[in-house]
Every structure is written in structure tokens, then in C-alpha cells.
Amino acid sequence: MRQTSIIDIISPVMAGPSSSHTAGAVRLGLLARNVYNTKPDKVTFKLYNSYALTGKGHGTDKGLLAGILGFSVADERIKNVFGTPEANNINYEFEFLEDFNRHPNAVDFIFEGGLKMSVSGTSIGAGEIVLTKINGFSVNLDGKYNTLLLVYDDMPGVISNVTGIIQEDNVNIASLHCDRSAKGKTASMCICVDGELSKNCLQEISDLKDMYIVRYIKKLED
Amino acid sequence: MENTITTFRQLYYTCKETNKKIYEAALDYEASKGENTEYKVRLQAKKSLDAMKSAIKTGLCSTESSPSGLSGNDCDKLQKRFKDYGAILGSTAQKIMTYTLATSEQNLRMGTIVACPTAGSCGIVPAVLIAYAEDYNITENDQINALITAGEIGRIVSVKMALAGAVGGCQAECGVASAMASAALTQMRGGNIKQIINASALVLKNVLGLTCDPVCGLVEIPCVKRNSFLAIHAVTASELAMANIISKIPADEIVDAMEQTGKLMSPLLKESSQGGLAKTKTAIALEKNILG
Structure with a gap:
């Protein structure tokens, strides 16, 4: 049986327009940032399927970058994240791909710097997310613990x-x-x-x- | 486990046996699960309520279009119309429609909103709750109680079905938002436990089968205007419930029907934008223009 709390139902306060494509993207970025744990020289975002196709309209690209920069889901800067000093401070690149073996809302973060690391995640709906792979190892990280x-x-x-x-x-x-x-x-x-x-x-x-x-x-x- | 509240029936009897309001029983139950004290839930409710008010305020004054260019000025149009011609439904209904569009348009502009329960359905609960509270002088504390009541209704539905268009279609998003709004409204109007649960049941019964087929895969068409429709839907249900009109099918059975309907619904109509409105001639043309 699913266990939710009232708090899940009446929150989060977030930048629109989509729980899965915007808030979910920010949360994926935040969790991936915590996994990498140090400032990267460069991040390549590979967006797949629905994330690639409708990502621009939903600000998925902005959300992912905002998360990597440590912005919260409600941060007013998400909308204009590309122009922020924080964003100018790192190199980043987006790739929009199609791979129907992947989840509709899938993303890979490729971190470069002192350590090279790849982190894959999916946004599974209503802002819930899960990181599924780190450097090819399967993991199951949903940010709830x-x-x-x-x-x-x-x-x-x-x-x-x-x-x-x-x-x-x-x-x-x-x-x-x-x-x-x-x-x-x-x-x-x-x-x-x-x-x-x-x-x-x-x-x-x-x-x-x-x-x-x-x-x-x-x-x-x- | 004893004393769980996972159905409307359990909620009703818990309230009856302990002589508590829905929000009181809900707060007790949250606390009994361990992590969420009454203070924590009330704090989040206050935070969400403040963010809802601020989204309405900003949305009322904006005509900025969405990144896709598909929408953004409907709230302005409606306000202009209402300046000259009042709504036949009356001034509070007028406010509800306007506030719904204000919030929903803020959402697609990437403004700050509250996912309640989801971002796509974010306009419904705030509009009904805040418009009524303003017009009928409801204290902030009672607004918070109403929001917690709404949250409890959404939580109980979510026990049986995920509140996501990809799982249950729009009945699980705007439909549930409308049931929550109706409960909040009925709570503020002094409705009893039965009336509040009935209001939610009447809403859900009348959204069964609502598909999620957004044009271009964006939370815009039909989502923005649908928020307005389902906000008024919530008011209708509350009026009926306050007249002690009973849903002959109990709320829990309606949720079962809703879950079954969600499962039977083709994946083409569940947030995949591969059928319905999303595959109309005009939608396909828009898709070419916007997504390239």
C-alpha cells in the first residue's frame, strides 16, 4: 500500500510548469550534485525521450542545471538560470537524444573535472525521482533517505x-x-x-x- | 496495524468516534506515523498557503506568454470582461475563475506555484480556497485547517492510486484537485464530516474517465483552462453536499472505480500526448511550429 503524507499532497512550492519535468529535473540535479560532491569543470546533460522532446517547453534543461548549481525547486532564479553568475561559473552542454530502451523522462549527467563520473536518473512522476546508475553501477537513490x-x-x-x-x-x-x-x-x-x-x-x-x-x-x- | 486511515470510511468513523474534525483526525494520524508532527504539517500548510496567495497576486497582473507562446493572457482577458459584465454565477465564482487562471498561467511561465496535488492542477485548490476566504472573512487559521482537510482528501485517494496523469489520466490530477478544493470549501462553510466527504465523492464521480492528452506534451492545452472548469465543478459539488444530497455510490467505491478507469484508459491518453487532443490536426500543426 502506498504511504503518502498530507505534506506530499499540499507541496512542494515549486517553479512551474511540471512536477515531473521541472521540479523533478531540479531534484535530479540536486541529488546528482550531492553524488559528485565537488565542483565539476564541466557537466554534459543527456536528455532522453520526453525529457528531450518537451524539455525546452517545460524548462527541464533549466531545472537540471539549477539542481546542479544547488538551487531548490522553488528558487526564483530557475527561470533565468542560464544568465546567473553561478551558471557562468561552470561549463555545461545539453544533448537531446532518443532511446526507447530508456524511461520516458531519463537523463545522464556526465561530470568532468578532478574525477570523471556519470550519473543516470529518471523522473517517475509527481516530482518523485530516482538515480538509477552511477558510473555504470546500478543504484536506487530516491533522495528520501x-x-x-x-x-x-x-x-x-x-x-x-x-x-x-x-x-x-x-x-x-x-x-x-x-x-x-x-x-x-x-x-x-x-x-x-x-x-x-x-x-x-x-x-x-x-x-x-x-x-x-x-x-x-x-x-x-x- | 490499528487506527490506520486509508479509506474515507475509516476517516468518517475516526472523526465520529473521537468527535473530531477531518483536519484534526488527519493531524493526529500524521503524527501517529512518526515523522510529521502537527507543528510540521501546519508549518507546511502555512508556507503553501502563502505561496498560493503570492502566485495569484503575481498572476493577476501578468500577461507574459509561456515559453511556447501558446498561452498566458487569458486571465487578463477574463478580468477585463468581468470589469464590464459580472459573472452570472456571482462575484465569488467570478473570483474563483479569475484566480484559477492567474495561478495556472503563473505555472506555465515557470513562476512559483504549489503543486497541489500536482503542478498541472495547481490552480484549483488555491482559487476556491482563497476566493471564498476573502469574500467570507475566513481567518488564516481556518484557511490552514481547510487546506489540511483538502490534503487529507488527496492523501486518501493517493493510497489507492498515484496522483499522476501518466498513471490515472487527468481524473487523478485536476479531478483530485477539484475534490480537494470542494472539501476545503465545504469545511470553511461549516459543513459536517459527511457533507465534506460527500462533496469530494460528488466531484470524483463526475470526473471519471477524464484523459490527460496535452498538446505538444506541454502543461498548457487543455490544462490551463481546465483548472478553471474544475474549480467551478468543486463549487457545484459543495452546494449539492451542503443540501445533504448524497452520492449513492460511497466515496471509497468511487475511488475504486477511478483506479479501474485509469487502468483501462489507453496509454495513448495518459500524459504521452499520443492520442486525443494531442493528435488533432491543429495540435500536430502546433507541434511542428513549436518543437520544430
């Missing part, structure tokens, strides 16, 4: 070590999602938690052997 994202060397015991550290922090795990490129190669873990992970806990996890990416991605607040 504080989430720990890890990329590491695939070997026995990592999941147990990590969840053990989280347990010591007395934090409950809401969901755990794992993927890997191949046996013994790199693997990824997405752990959604109730509450907050402490600095110590995050440090302890970062200190584990062969962790490549450790990101603590805060839930999205509108």
Missing part, C-alpha cells in the same frame, strides 16, 4: 564490516542495495538509513581497505 554510497574492491566481508560500523553508530538501515562489475572487481553499495550517520562512523568506513568512493548523500528537503 540519508544514503551512504560506496564503491570498493569486491571481496568477502565488506558488507558485514560496513553494516557493523553502522550498527555501532546505533543507526537503523532502511534498505541496502549492492551491485558489482564482475567477481573480484569493483562493487557498489547503497545504504539508506533512518536518522544520521556520525562523522566518526563515516570516517571509520572511509578508512576501510580499498574504498574508492565514499559519499554520504543527505535526503532532499524541498
Whole structure:
């Protein structure tokens, strides 16, 4: 059974015109920004299908960029984001593509800079979004929980070590999602938690052997 | 789990047994789920209400066209008409129609609005709620209570069906917005629990099958004007409900019918812009002009 709250029904306050194509785009950008976690030199946005086709009219391109710049869904600057000092401060490019194997409202963010990273996401309706891939690893990040994202060397015991550290922090795990490129190669873990992970806990996890990416991605607040 | 409220029937009996208004029962239930205290819900309602008022205010004074150029000056036209000729439905209805267009046009200009429940249907609840509140001197606190009442109606429908045109057609967006508006209005008019739920039921019963076939895939045609129609629809339902006219089919069964209708509706008519109005000769011509 779906569980929504009254707050979901009477919000968010947002820049129009579309929950999926505008607010959803901003939220995808915000979440992808948190995943990349540092200022990129360049971002390429690849918009697919309905996002590509009706994106201009819905300000999807503006929304995605605004999210990357850290604007909230209600930010008055979204409409004129291309002219803002924040936007002039990074390089960006849009590609409009068709791929019917992808969701109607799909986007890829290609970040370049100190670290190259690709993040894919979809807008699934009513402003709800989900990031589905990070550097080719499948993930399931919807911005509703504080989430720990890890990329590491695939070997026995990592999941147990990590969840053990989280347990010591007395934090409950809401969901755990794992993927890997191949046996013994790199693997990824997405752990959604109730509450907050402490600095110590995050440090302890970062200190584990062969962790490549450790990101603590805060839930999205509108 | 005990004491859940996922149907209108449960809402009705909870209110009856505890002798509470819908918004009180709704606030209790939100709090019981853990995350949303009464303070938090009221704060969001106040924030949303303020944003609704500000969108109306800005929208009333603007004739800026949408990025597509398809719309943007209808609110202005309506205001000019009403200056010389009052609406036959009366001054509050006149205000409701005008406020709806003001908000919906702000939405397509990428102005700030409240998705209530969605962006495409953002004009309906604010117009009905605020126009009535202004004309009948409803306090801010009672406006917030009315908005929470509306939110509870939308929440209960959303338990069974996603409030998205892609899932249920426009019945799930403007239709549900209208049911919410009708509940808010009936609450402000002093309607009882039964009358409020009935008002929502009457709205939903009369939007079944409403498709989502926007021209060029944009939230403009027919969405902007449809907001106005469904705002008045909400008023009709409230009038009937206040006269104790009962929907013979109970609200929960109407929601079931609505969900089934959404499932039976062709995907061509659910926010894909591949059928209906979106594939008319004129719509195809507009599409060529706008999307290139």
C-alpha cells in the first residue's frame, strides 16, 4: 500500500510548469550534485525521450542545471538560470537524444573535472525521482533517505564490516542495495538509513581497505 | 496495524468516534506515523498557503506568454470582461475563475506555484480556497485547517492510486484537485464530516474517465483552462453536499472505480500526448511550429 503524507499532497512550492519535468529535473540535479560532491569543470546533460522532446517547453534543461548549481525547486532564479553568475561559473552542454530502451523522462549527467563520473536518473512522476546508475553501477537513490554510497574492491566481508560500523553508530538501515562489475572487481553499495550517520562512523568506513568512493548523500528537503 | 486511515470510511468513523474534525483526525494520524508532527504539517500548510496567495497576486497582473507562446493572457482577458459584465454565477465564482487562471498561467511561465496535488492542477485548490476566504472573512487559521482537510482528501485517494496523469489520466490530477478544493470549501462553510466527504465523492464521480492528452506534451492545452472548469465543478459539488444530497455510490467505491478507469484508459491518453487532443490536426500543426 502506498504511504503518502498530507505534506506530499499540499507541496512542494515549486517553479512551474511540471512536477515531473521541472521540479523533478531540479531534484535530479540536486541529488546528482550531492553524488559528485565537488565542483565539476564541466557537466554534459543527456536528455532522453520526453525529457528531450518537451524539455525546452517545460524548462527541464533549466531545472537540471539549477539542481546542479544547488538551487531548490522553488528558487526564483530557475527561470533565468542560464544568465546567473553561478551558471557562468561552470561549463555545461545539453544533448537531446532518443532511446526507447530508456524511461520516458531519463537523463545522464556526465561530470568532468578532478574525477570523471556519470550519473543516470529518471523522473517517475509527481516530482518523485530516482538515480538509477552511477558510473555504470546500478543504484536506487530516491533522495528520501540519508544514503551512504560506496564503491570498493569486491571481496568477502565488506558488507558485514560496513553494516557493523553502522550498527555501532546505533543507526537503523532502511534498505541496502549492492551491485558489482564482475567477481573480484569493483562493487557498489547503497545504504539508506533512518536518522544520521556520525562523522566518526563515516570516517571509520572511509578508512576501510580499498574504498574508492565514499559519499554520504543527505535526503532532499524541498 | 490499528487506527490506520486509508479509506474515507475509516476517516468518517475516526472523526465520529473521537468527535473530531477531518483536519484534526488527519493531524493526529500524521503524527501517529512518526515523522510529521502537527507543528510540521501546519508549518507546511502555512508556507503553501502563502505561496498560493503570492502566485495569484503575481498572476493577476501578468500577461507574459509561456515559453511556447501558446498561452498566458487569458486571465487578463477574463478580468477585463468581468470589469464590464459580472459573472452570472456571482462575484465569488467570478473570483474563483479569475484566480484559477492567474495561478495556472503563473505555472506555465515557470513562476512559483504549489503543486497541489500536482503542478498541472495547481490552480484549483488555491482559487476556491482563497476566493471564498476573502469574500467570507475566513481567518488564516481556518484557511490552514481547510487546506489540511483538502490534503487529507488527496492523501486518501493517493493510497489507492498515484496522483499522476501518466498513471490515472487527468481524473487523478485536476479531478483530485477539484475534490480537494470542494472539501476545503465545504469545511470553511461549516459543513459536517459527511457533507465534506460527500462533496469530494460528488466531484470524483463526475470526473471519471477524464484523459490527460496535452498538446505538444506541454502543461498548457487543455490544462490551463481546465483548472478553471474544475474549480467551478468543486463549487457545484459543495452546494449539492451542503443540501445533504448524497452520492449513492460511497466515496471509497468511487475511488475504486477511478483506479479501474485509469487502468483501462489507453496509454495513448495518459500524459504521452499520443492520442486525443494531442493528435488533432491543429495540435500536430502546433507541434511542428513549436518543437520544430
